[in-house]
Amino acid sequence: MPCRLLAIAILCCLTSLVGAEEAKVIVQRANMRAAPNLESAVIASLDQGARLEVLEQSGQWYKVKVVATGKTGYVYQRLVELTQETPTP
Numbered sequence: 001m002p003c004r005l006l007a008i009a010i011l012c013c014l015t016s017l018v019g020a021e022e023a024k025v026i027v028q029r030a031n032m033r034a035a036p037n038l039e040s041a042v043i044a045s046l047d048q049g050a051r052l053e054v055l056e057q058s059g060q061w062y063k064v065k066v067v068a069t070g071k072t073g074y075v076y077q078r079l080v081e082l083t084q085e086t087p088t089p
Helices: 002-015
Strands: 019-024 031-032 042-047 050-057 061-067 072-074 080-083
Touching: 042 072, 050 072
Parallel strands: none
Antiparallel strands: 019 050, 019 080, 031 042, 031 072, 050 061, 061 072
8 A cells, every 4th residue: 555655646746747738829819718618607718829838638628727817717629729838937
């Protein structure tokens, strides 16, 4: 059991060392939603070029954090383009 906990702790540390994936909005305006579906409330409207940190993927949606504001929500994957850069704070 202790070995299993150690392995999990190591994996968590290694995951945090990998650079975060970044994305940018590639359409004129993209809705950021509270949940990964079209019925969910729109919590922000993002302009083209807005920089996002990708936190996770849920089907065809990305859970993202807006670099400029820190706000989090979901954006449909076809509205953004992924990059491999780590956002600066």
